[in-house]
Amino acid sequence: MSAAARWRAYLEGWALPADLLAAVPDSPYVWPADLYRRRQRAEAGGPPDPTARVVAGLLPGGGSVLDVGAGTGRASLPIAAEGHRLTAVERNPAMAAVLRTEAETAGVEVRVIEGPWPEVAAEAGRHDVVVCTHVVYDIAELAPFLRGLHEAARVAVVLEAGERHPWANLIPYYRAMHHLERPDGPTAGLLVEVVGEVLRVTPEAEHWIGGDRMRFADLQELVEFYRRRLLVPVARTAELADRLVPDIVEQDGWLSLGSEQGAVTLWWRTG
Numbered sequence: 001m002s003a004a005a006r007w008r009a010y011l012e013g014w015a016l017p018a019d020l021l022a023a024v025p026d027s028p029y030v031w032p033a034d035l036y037r038r039r040q041r042a043e044a045g046g047p048p049d050p051t052a053r054v055v056a057g058l059l060p061g062g063g064s065v066l067d068v069g070a071g072t073g074r075a076s077l078p079i080a081a082e083g084h085r086l087t088a089v090e091r092n093p094a095m096a097a098v099l100r101t102e103a104e105t106a107g108v109e110v111r112v113i114e115g116p117w118p119e120v121a122a123e124a125g126r127h128d129v130v131v132c133t134h135v136v137y138d139i140a141e142l143a144p145f146l147r148g149l150h151e152a153a154r155v156a157v158v159l160e161a162g163e164r165h166p167w168a169n170l171i172p173y174y175r176a177m178h179h180l181e182r183p184d185g186p187t188a189g190l191l192v193e194v195v196g197e198v199l200r201v202t203p204e205a206e207h208w209i210g211g212d213r214m215r216f217a218d219l220q221e222l223v224e225f226y227r228r229r230l231l232v233p234v235a236r237t238a239e240l241a242d243r244l245v246p247d248i249v250e251q252d253g254w255l256s257l258g259s260e261q262g263a264v265t266l267w268w269r270t271g
């Protein structure tokens with residue numbers, strides 16, 4: 001089986017069973033725009049992470065950036081603040097709305113294209129560097145997605161992703177709460193294989209810790225977030241809290257579940 005087909009099969013395996021979805025009132029897939037904004041503000045002003053350093057090293061003076069799956073602009077608003085032209089593609093209207101207000105607050109200009117990649121690629125146009133952080137595990141059809149990124153970049157593509165699926169740290173809780181097994185992939189290693197297979201390039205890679213830590217103000221907020229993600233009916237909230245509490249970590253006044261996960265920054269030249 002090709003690497004792209006293995007990627008798709010893993011992601012299809014992550015689909016949640018219909019009976020568990022039907023037993024809860026709210027969707028586990030909703031994007032928590034406020035939590036992303038909080039993370040972005042907590043990270044603002046800190047030292048640049050590996051992705052920011054790589055993008056800065058590849059961008060020509062006055063060059064333009066395209067951020068695909070930009071969310072609230074965490075990865076790219078700091079680049080725009082350095083004087084680079086920024087175009088952001090985001091398919092979720094709530095995330096795009098927060099991105100616009102964050103750009104306004106930061107006093108930077110961003111052209112926001114609301115829609116799915118690669119369908120909106122022609123509207124987004126070509127840019128010097130294309131950046132895409134923490135999106136690929138949402139994308140079952142990775143080949144056209146990656147080709148779109150590659151063709152949109154005059155100089156280089158920079159991808160950031162977790163070493164494992166972003167919900168991989170929840171596997172023990174799905175098992176404990178529902179006796180539900182989850183796939184053991186895909187991983188960043190398979191992502192590198194798909195990039196090689198589809199684009200015939202070998203990306204450079206920097207592995208690091210961090211990049212996707214959710215910050216919660218208190219226990220109630222944390223438990224409510226994971227109750228949704230884990231499809232736990234409200235009546236079993238206390239049982240879930242008992243399972244989560246031993247794994248909660250406090251850092252800088254915020255609560256998170258578990259320690260920070262590994263991430264990888266991948267990049268390759270297109271020109």
Ligand SMILES: C[S@@+](CC[C@H](N)C(=O)[O-])C[C@H]1O[C@@H](n2cnc3c(N)ncnc32)[C@H](O)[C@@H]1O
Pocket residue numbers: 031036068069070071072073074075089090091092095115116117118132133134135138139
């Ligand atoms: C985990 S968030 C990451 C956001 C941001 N890049 C960051 O690193 O903070 C993933 C974002 O990608 C967006 N997204 C997923 N698939 C997309 C697609 N095909 N086209 C555009 N946006 C997409 C989601 O709506 C979400 O806002």
